[in-house]
Amino acid sequence: MAAAGAGQQWVLVEMVQAFYEAPAYHLILEGILILWIIRLLFSKTYKLQERSDLTLKEKEELIEEWQPEPLVPPVPKDHPALNYNIVSGPPTHIITVNGKECINFASFNFLGLLDNEKVKSAAQASLKKYGVGTCGPRGFYGTFDVHLELEERLAKFMRTEEAIIYSYGFATIASAIPAYSKRGDIVFVDEAACFAIQKGLQASRSNIKLFKHNDMADLERLLKEQETEDQKNPRKARVTRRFMVVEGLYMNTGDICPLPELIKLKYKYKVRIFLEESLSFGVLGEHGRGITEHFGINRLSGQGYCFSASLPPLLAAAAIEALNIMEDNPDIFQTLRAKCERIHKALQGISGLKVVGESFSPALHLQLEESSGSRENDVKLLKRVVDYCMNSGIALTQARYLEKEEKCLPPPSIRVVITVEQTEQELDKAASLLKEAAQSVLN
Amino acid sequence: RQGSGKKMEDTFSILYFQKNGISNGTLYKKTFIEHFEQAPMYVAVLTFLGFGVGTVFGYLRDFMRAWGLEKRNVATEREQQKDFVPLYQDFENFYTRNLYMRIRDNWNRPICSVPGPQFDLMERVTDDYNWTFRFTGRTIKNVINMGSYNYLGFAETDVNALKTVTIELQKYGTGICSTRQEMGTLDKHIELEKLVANFLGVEDAMVFGMGFATNSMNIPALVGKGCLILSDELNHTSLVLGARLSGATIRIFKHNNMQSLEKLLRDAIIYGQPRSRRAWRKIIILVEGIYSMEGSIVRLPEIVSLKKKYKAYLYLDEAHSIGAVGATGRGVVEYFGMSPDDVDVLMGTFTKSFGAAGGYIAGRKDLVDFLRTHSHSAVYATSMCPPVAEQIIRAMKCLMGLDGTTQGLQRVRQLGKNTRYFRRRLHEMGFIIYGNDDSPVVPLLLYMPGKIGAFARRMLEKNIGVVVVGFPATPITESRARFCVSAAHTREMLNTVLNALDELGDFLQLKYSRYSKSSHPELYEETRLELED
Numbered sequence: 001m002a003a004a005g006a007g008q009q010w011v012l013v014e015m016v017q018a019f020y021e022a023p024a025y026h027l028i029l030e031g032i033l034i035l036w037i038i039r040l041l042f043s044k045t046y047k048l049q050e051r052s053d054l055t056l057k058e059k060e061e062l063i064e065e066w067q068p069e070p071l072v073p074p075v076p077k078d079h080p081a082l083n084y085n086i087v088s089g090p091p092t093h094i095i096t097v098n099g100k101e102c103i104n105f106a107s108f109n110f111l112g113l114l115d116n117e118k119v120k121s122a123a124q125a126s127l128k129k130y131g132v133g134t135c136g137p138r139g140f141y142g143t144f145d146v147h148l149e150l151e152e153r154l155a156k157f158m159r160t161e162e163a164i165i166y167s168y169g170f171a172t173i174a175s176a177i178p179a180y181s182k183r184g185d186i187v188f189v190d191e192a193a194c195f196a197i198q199k200g201l202q203a204s205r206s207n208i209k210l211f212k213h214n215d216m217a218d219l220e221r222l223l224k225e226q227e228t229e230d231q232k233n234p235r236k237a238r239v240t241r242r243f244m245v246v247e248g249l250y251m252n253t254g255d256i257c258p259l260p261e262l263i264k265l266k267y268k269y270k271v272r273i274f275l276e277e278s279l280s281f282g283v284l285g286e287h288g289r290g291i292t293e294h295f296g297i298n299r300l301s302g303q304g305y306c307f308s309a310s311l312p313p314l315l316a317a318a319a320i321e322a323l324n325i326m327e328d329n330p331d332i333f334q335t336l337r338a339k340c341e342r343i344h345k346a347l348q349g350i351s352g353l354k355v356v357g358e359s360f361s362p363a364l365h366l367q368l369e370e371s372s373g374s375r376e377n378d379v380k381l382l383k384r385v386v387d388y389c390m391n392s393g394i395a396l397t398q399a400r401y402l403e404k405e406e407k408c409l410p411p412p413s414i415r416v417v418i419t420v421e422q423t424e425q426e427l428d429k430a431a432s433l434l435k436e437a438a439q440s441v442l443n
Numbered sequence: 444r445q446g447s448g449k450k451m452e453d454t455f456s457i458l459y460f461q462k463n464g465i466s467n468g469t470l471y472k473k474t475f476i477e478h479f480e481q482a483p484m485y486v487a488v489l490t491f492l493g494f495g496v497g498t499v500f501g502y503l504r505d506f507m508r509a510w511g512l513e514k515r516n517v518a519t520e521r522e523q524q525k526d527f528v529p530l531y532q533d534f535e536n537f538y539t540r541n542l543y544m545r546i547r548d549n550w551n552r553p554i555c556s557v558p559g560p561q562f563d564l565m566e567r568v569t570d571d572y573n574w575t576f577r578f579t580g581r582t583i584k585n586v587i588n589m590g591s592y593n594y595l596g597f598a599e600t601d602v603n604a605l606k607t608v609t610i611e612l613q614k615y616g617t618g619i620c621s622t623r624q625e626m627g628t629l630d631k632h633i634e635l636e637k638l639v640a641n642f643l644g645v646e647d648a649m650v651f652g653m654g655f656a657t658n659s660m661n662i663p664a665l666v667g668k669g670c671l672i673l674s675d676e677l678n679h680t681s682l683v684l685g686a687r688l689s690g691a692t693i694r695i696f697k698h699n700n701m702q703s704l705e706k707l708l709r710d711a712i713i714y715g716q717p718r719s720r721r722a723w724r725k726i727i728i729l730v731e732g733i734y735s736m737e738g739s740i741v742r743l744p745e746i747v748s749l750k751k752k753y754k755a756y757l758y759l760d761e762a763h764s765i766g767a768v769g770a771t772g773r774g775v776v777e778y779f780g781m782s783p784d785d786v787d788v789l790m791g792t793f794t795k796s797f798g799a800a801g802g803y804i805a806g807r808k809d810l811v812d813f814l815r816t817h818s819h820s821a822v823y824a825t826s827m828c829p830p831v832a833e834q835i836i837r838a839m840k841c842l843m844g845l846d847g848t849t850q851g852l853q854r855v856r857q858l859g860k861n862t863r864y865f866r867r868r869l870h871e872m873g874f875i876i877y878g879n880d881d882s883p884v885v886p887l888l889l890y891m892p893g894k895i896g897a898f899a900r901r902m903l904e905k906n907i908g909v910v911v912v913g914f915p916a917t918p919i920t921e922s923r924a925r926f927c928v929s930a931a932h933t934r935e936m937l938n939t940v941l942n943a944l945d946e947l948g949d950f951l952q953l954k955y956s957r958y959s960k961s962s963h964p965e966l967y968e969e970t971r972l973e974l975e976d
Contacts, residue, residue, distance in 0.1 A: 059713050063753060066712045068725040071756050071787055072665065072813035081624045081816040088630045090615040090829070097626070107620040107627075114616045123617050123830070124609060131557040131598045132608060132834040133798040135591040138551055140910045142591075145555045145565060167800065168653035170660075170824040180530060195823045199660075202688055241528045270527045307680040308655035309592075309794040312831060318617040397625040400822050415625070 080379070085397070090115065093421040095395050102395035103426050105416055110283055110362045111325075111332055112421040119321045126317035134310045142310040150316045153323050158289055165319075167311040170196045173276050178204035180272075181243050188222055188271065189245040190214065191408045192252045197245055197276060198407055206243075210407070213253065216261045219244075223269040242271040248280030248290050252399075252410045254357020254364050256280065283362055288326050288333050336362060336420050339427060343418055346431035352442035353385075353434070356413065365399060365413035366434070368442075375403070378412045381441060386414060388437035394430050472780045476880045477739055478870075482955045486890050490920045493892045494542075501541030538914075546896035547573040549911055555582055557600045558591040560931040564908065583906070587936050589926045590910035594767040594883050595854045596931030597798030597838045608833045615829035623815070627826040635832045639803050642839050643773065644783045647812075648805035650835075651820045652827040654762060654792030655681040657802030660819035662758070663689035665788070666727055671711050673704060673755070674729040677737060682729050682760060691727075692716070698737070701745045704728070708753045726755040732764025732775040732791075736917055736925070738878020738886050740768065743775050747785045758788040766796025767883050772842050772855040778881070799834040801827045858883060858930035861937060865928050868941050873954035877923070885926040887944075887953075894951055895922050901950075905943045 019027075054062075075082065088096045092115040095104040113119055126146060136142035147165060154163035166172040177200030181187055185206040189197065192213040201208050209226075211219040230237035244266065246257040259275075266273055277290040284290050326332075337360045344359040347366070357364040371378055379398065386396050399415045418427075507513040548569060556563040564583040567576045591598065599605075611631070621627035632650060639648040651657045662685030666672060670691040674682065676698040686693050694711070696703040708726065715722050728750060730741045741759070750757050761774045769777030774791070776783050783789060788810065792802040804814060815821055842851035862883045869876050875888040889895055892913065899911045913922040928937075948954045 054713065059709070062713050063709065066722055066754065068723070068754050068756070071725065071727075072810050074809065075812050075816050079816050081821065082812060084624060084628050084815075085626055086628055086630060086633065087626060091619060091621065091626060091629070092616070095626070104626075106625060109618070109620045114618050114620060116616075120613060120616055123612055127605060127609060127612060127830070128600060128602075129557070131559075131600050131605070131798060132831060133558075133598060133794055133800050135558045135593045135598050135794065135798060140550070140590050141552060141554055141558060141562070141588065141908060143551050143553045145553055148553055168656050168824065170820070171653060171656050174659075195819065199688065199819070203684060238528065241530065272527065272530075308653060309792075309800055312800050314612070314830065315617055315828065395626065397621075400622065400624040402817065402819060402822050405819070 080383070080398075081400070085395075093419065097390065097395050100390065100393070102390060102393045103422065103430070104395050104419070105422075105430055106395050106397040107419075108279075108363065108417055109419045109421070110336060110417070111288075111322075112419050113322050113325065115421075116322075116325065118325060119318045122321035123314040123318040126314040130313040132314065133312055136310070137308055138310050144310070144313050144316070146313045146316040146320065147310060150320050150323075153320055157323055157327065165311060165316070167308060169278060170199075171308070173197055173274075173278075174200040174203065177201060177243075177245065177274065180274075181206045181241060184239075185241040185243065186226060187243045187245060188219060190247070190250075190257070192250050192410070193245060193247060194251045194276070195402065195406060197247075201245070213250075214255065214257060216258060216265070220265060223265060223271065227269065242269070243274055244271050245274040245276065248275055248277040248284060249358075249361055249363070251279055251363065252365075254361040256284070256358060256361070279361075279363055282326060283333070283336065284360075286333065287330050332420050336418070339420065339422060339424075340418050342424065343416070343427045343431060346428060347416070347434065350435050350438045352438045353414075362418040364416045364418075365410075366416060367411050367413040371411065375412060382412055382414055384441045385434070385437045388441060389430075389433050392433055394433050471744055475740075475742075477878060478880075479737075479739075479877055480875050480956060480958070482875060482888065482890060483957070486955060487920055490890045490892070490922075494919065497542050497545075497892060501537060504541055505537075542892065544573050546899075548576070549896060549899035552908070553578075558588060558593060558598050559600075560588055560593070560596065560929055560933070560936060561585045562588045562591075562908070564903075583903075585906065586903070587907045587932075587940055588929075589940060590908050591929075592763070592795035592927055593798065593929045593931065594763075594796045594858055594927065595772070595798075595838075595842070595851075596929050597796070597834075597841075599798070599931075604837070605834075607837050608830050611833040612830040617828055617830065619826050619828060621825065622823060623821040623826045629826070629829060629832075631829045631832045631836075632826060635827075635836055636803075638836055638839055640805055642843055643776075643789060643805050645789065645805045646808040647810075648803050649811050649814050649818070649821075650793075650801055650803045650827055650832070651818075652801050652825060654794050654800070654802035656820055656824065657790060657792070657804060658682050658685040658760065659688060660685070660824070661790075661804055661814060662686055662729075664814060664817045664819065665689075665758075666691045666725065669716070669721075669724040671723045671726045672729060673707055673711075673726065675699070675731065675734075675741075677734050678729055678731060679735070679760065679762070682731070686729065698734070699739055699742055701742060701749065704746070705749055708749060708755060712753060726753070727758055728755055729758050730760070732759060732761035733767065733879075733882050733884055735763050735884050736886060736912065736923075738876075738882045738884040740764070740778070740879040740882055741775060743779045743781060743786075747781065751785075756787040757785075758790065759786045761789065761791035762802075763795055763884060765791040766842065766855075767858060768881055770855070771852060772796070793831075793835045797835050797838040799831045799838070801831060801835070854930040858928065861928045861930065861932055864934075865926070865937055865941070869944070870956070870958075872941075872945055872948060873956045874944070874948060875956045883928040885928060886923040887926065888955065889922045889924055889953060890920060890955075892922060894953065897951055898924055898947065898953075901947055902943065905947075907940055907943055 085097050091104065091107045093104055093112065095102055130144060134142045134144060151163045151165055155161065166175065173196045177197070181204045183205040186209065187201060187206050188209050188211060189201060190213055191210050209222050211222055244262065246262060249256050262273060265271065280290040282288045340360050340362050344355060344364065347355045352369055353366045354369045355364055356367055368378055368381065372381065382398055386398060389396050397415055399413050401409060403409060504513065548567065553565045554562050555565050564586050566579045566581045566583055568579055569576050619627045635650055636648045639650065640646060658681035666689045668690045672686045672691045672693045674686055674693055674695055676695055694707050696707050711723055711726055714720065728746065730746060733740055746757060765774040766772045768775055771777065776786060787806060789805045790802065793799045804811070840846045844851055862881060866876060866880055866885060869885065869887065877886045877888065878884065889898055889911070895911045895913050899909055902909045909924050909926065911922070911924045917923060
């Protein structure tokens with residue numbers, strides 16, 4: 001202990017001695033350094049982005065001065081959507097639009113089930129038993145036996161393992177895509193995909209790669225590019241999921257996707273297929289099963305499924321009855337197809353308008369053969385054609401889009417919808433009326 | 444939910460005339476009592492312990508499954524797709540596989556009757572620990588329904604009540620097959636929209652087929668890039684999705700906390716957009732009327748005064764509060780005695796109080812005209828189906844007294860009575876209840892994961908159907924049971940439920956509250972509750 005004490009003392013003595021023996025400049029330098037450190041320690045901290053130079057008065061002034069935009073921009077009074085068609089009564093085969101009775105070529109009622117008595121009585125029975133609403137999401141007592149039955153029947157009908165129903169058509173694909181495809185995954189989607197798919201993709205935050213409509217070569221090129229990317233980073237590739245989103249029957253163009261080629265590409269590049277069949281279900285295929293594909297669906301996730309009230313049971317009962325009708329009368333699909341072919345042929349050769357869509361597609365578009373240059377003018381011209389037809393008893397409508405929001409905006413067109421309820425005379429009348437209208441308006 | 448870092452107040456927030464130095468005696472015309480009591484510390488510890496044990500067992504199970512010692516029940520790929528990138532990474536599903544699966548039988552319970560004050564459940568059993576269920580074919584009859592959103596009791600099958608709906612169903616059928624802008628606007632929609640506008644006291648309204656989609660499709664139409672959204676911490680998924688899809692910047696303020704909101708507003712206007720410092724195009728505040736997981740009511744008077752001061756816009760989602768609060772059921776705007784002109788966008792749904800489906804947005808005429816032209820739903824989604832529209836019309840007419848009876852008003856009053864009675868009794872028993880005294884949504888805190896399953900199953904044995912919620916819908920330590928009081932519940936039903944809760948509370952040790960009736964006499968001697976028994 002004493003030795004350590006003596007040792008310490010000795011170190012101190014040495015220090016003092018060194019102090020005396022140091023050269024002057026050394027001491028001065030050290031002194032300045034120490035003073036500088038003390039100054040830094042006690043001076044105010046210096047922040048780069050500090051705006052504390054704004055006084056309270058200035059802040060209040062900024063708050064006073066700031067003017068936001070109006071909540072909504074003013075809408076011109078003659079905007080087409082403000083002068084919409086009002087339908088009185090049910091939108092069935094004979095529809096009363098704006099007070100005038102017309103033959104309905106505008107509602108997607110392909111199999112004519114809107115007015116079917118059996119469907120209505122199934123819905124009535126369900127109304128008596130369950131009331132109207134379900135008062136809860138699927139997880140909290142909103143699951144009714146009709147929902148389960150409908151899902152079973154759909155799965156059986158579509159020949160898949162399981163099925164799940166949503167309460168809103170738009171929400172189905174817009175919720176299903178983000179349930180599987182998350183940030184970092186890759187989705188290859190057709191350019192002509194409908195708006196619901198676009199919103200689903202936006203919500204999923206995945207990498208989107210668009211390929212030209214129905215162009216398999218373009219898709220293959222993109223897939224090959226992705227493959228070379230993967231080889232550079234195999235570890236990342238192993239956890240990145242890949243999806244392809246296509247529609248069975250495209251709403252915007254009326255044609256179908258080449259499913260066999262897609263399936264080949266699927267197995268070659270290990271991509272999963274999302275098939276959106278809102279138009280092709282109940283239309284395509286011998287039994288109306290649509291463009292068939294098998295994929296297992298997990299029930300748990302999907303925001304529009306978990307956090308939203310379930311489908312009202314009367315609609316579920318109506319859907320079950322509709323499925324029954326589809327299964328019991330498979331010849332309606334043939335009938336529908338024959339009518340589509342008939343009108344497709346009849347509409348060919350109208351001067352000024354061209355038919356866009358497959359010959360067996362029940363939803364066609366009639367576009368202007370030559371655009372006038374501005375979309376607004378095209379829309380006005382088509383409106384005149386539509387009005388001419390409406391005044392003579394054929395109800396038609398233009399296809400509507402959100403012009404600023406669509407990724408690939410389709411050109412303006414008249415939508416023609418074919419249903420099984422339309423008779424051959426009515427089809428012929430519609431075709432000849434369109435010819436007349438085009439003649440008088442466009443020439 | 445956007446964040447679970449909510450700081451709880453251990454005290455009651457009683458806003459009489461002074462709170463945090465702001466004299467808001469002029470803002471609040473009646474007392475506003477909310478409770479968010481914090482449980483004792485040992486509860487939090489035990490909760491984490493419970494999750495820890497569950498996780499350990501989860502790993503053990505996974506290990507046994509990987510080594511084939513236990514059967515694998517998860518959905519597997521088809522043979523041809525075995526070398527595809529798997530849809531679910533194993534660890535993403537850990538929670539679902541090992542914790543949720545064990546108590547899965549408490550959710551998605553199928554029912555086979557109208558979701559009124561009592562309903563019939565289909566009996567379900569599982570042979571393999573909840574991986575699959577099978578129906579025995581029996582139904583459990585007359586289970587008291589404390590889970591469905593049936594606040595005013597309009598979920599009924601009375602023939603007289605549904606007379607008009609039956610007629611309309613026969614006339615119109617079930618579908619529309621077109622969008623609002625094409626051929627899908629029926630005279631029924633026009634009638635309904637006029638009625639909704641009349642009911643709420645605004646210029647115009649627009650209805651949509653799905654409540655969730657009303658938010659997710661219209662918020663992007665109202666705001667875009669360069670706008671700022673100030674959203675409450677506990678906003679519903681539909682609001683969050685709508686905000687995300689819009690592309691605007693989102694900033695979150697603490698739940699119902701006006702200081703947090705004001706700070707965000709000031710900073711936004713003073714400092715502008717990040718990096719470029721440009722002024723924001725517009726600022727919109729997203730709040731809900733009643734928050735369904737907390738049972739709290741929005742502080743509307745304070746928010747409106749803030750919004751007027753800082754020139755922001757207010758979007759109020761009244762999914763749970765329309766029909767359920769307010770002297771005549773017109774929602775939180777009426778509850779606070781304010782004018783509907785103070786709120787820029789009034790949004791609500793018809794699923795809860797009206798027993799139908801769908802949503803609406805109401806406000807000034809220029810707002811609704813804009814939505815008619817620019818809403819995603821108007822252009823791309825099918826419109827509401829006519830029988831559902833008729834149900835809303837008849838429920839709203841009943842509520843407004845236009846059908847010649849006072850039934851509507853009676854329902855609203857009955858709901859208020861039931862709510863206050865139920866909450867008072869639960870407080871007296873010593874449970875921790877969250878939320879405002881006037882909110883018909885009553886969350887009862889369970890905390891521990893094991894109690895979630897036990898509570899729901901035992902209540903079902905006593906013939907009462909409850910809803911339990913855990914992580915991720917709530918913060919991990921605050922699992923709860925949520926009761927939805929209905930005007931259709933009779934006093935006997937409520938007493939049955941309360942007695943069952945009393946028993947179960949003792950058995951499962953759920954009575955965590957440190958305050959019981961005796962220690963806060965001043966709260967229970969208030970005479971402001973003029974409708975109290």
